[in-house]
Amino acid sequence: MKYAILFGVAATLLAQPAAAKDTSFWNLTSSTVKSLELAPAGTSAFGSNQCANDPDGDVDHDERLKVTGVKSGSYDARLKLADGRICMAKGVRIEAGKVFTIEEKELVGCVR
Numbered sequence: 174m175k176y177a178i179l180f181g182v183a184a185t186l187l188a189q190p191a192a193a194k195d196t197s198f199w200n201l202t203s204s205t206v207k208s209l210e211l212a213p214a215g216t217s218a219f220g221s222n223q224c225a226n227d228p229d230g231d232v233d234h235d236e237r238l239k240v241t242g243v244k245s246g247s248y249d250a251r252l253k254l255a256d257g258r259i260c261m262a263k264g265v266r267i268e269a270g271k272v273f274t275i276e277e278k279e280l281v282g283c284v285r
Contacts, residue, residue, distance in 0.1 A: 194270045198223065198238045201276040206232040208253035211243055214264050219251055231255065237272065245269045258283045 200206050209232065210219040223240050224231055232238045250262040252275070260280040267273045 196240045196243060196267065196269050197272045198232065198240050199272050199274045200232045200234055200236055200238070201274045202252070202254065202280060203234060203277050204258070205234065205255035206238075206252050207255055208251070209238070209240075210251045211240075211248045211265075211267075212251070214247040214249050216249070240267075243267055243269070250275060252280070257285050259285075 198209060207224060207230075209223040210221070211223065212219040220242060223238060226239050226241060245268045246266075248265045248267055250265050252260050252262065254260065258280075260283040262275045262279045263281060265273060265275060265279075
């Protein structure tokens with residue numbers, strides 16, 4: 174019985190990393206996001222298009238997207254939207270394993 178309890182506790186502790194949550198982007202803009210690229214704030218070192226992680230390749234309004242390869246920190250986001258705009262969101266705070274949002278009011282420098 175003592176070994177069964179120890180085994181149960183060990184199994185629970187070992188399972189914790191597997192239960193870690195994904196970092197996700199929640200699109201609260203008014204448009205579908207066709208491309209989302211992130212760079213450490215103040216740089217132009219944009220990473221790959223995170224929308225490639227979505228089965229249909231874009232993120233509709235109020236949809237969430239799993240984001241990969243990004244650590245906690247402050248980022249600038251470059252978004253290409255279905256309405257033809259290319260916009261930036263500056264200083265987006267991302268915490269690994271949590272959801273971050275970008276809202277319409279955060280979009281700046283939009284061009285067509």
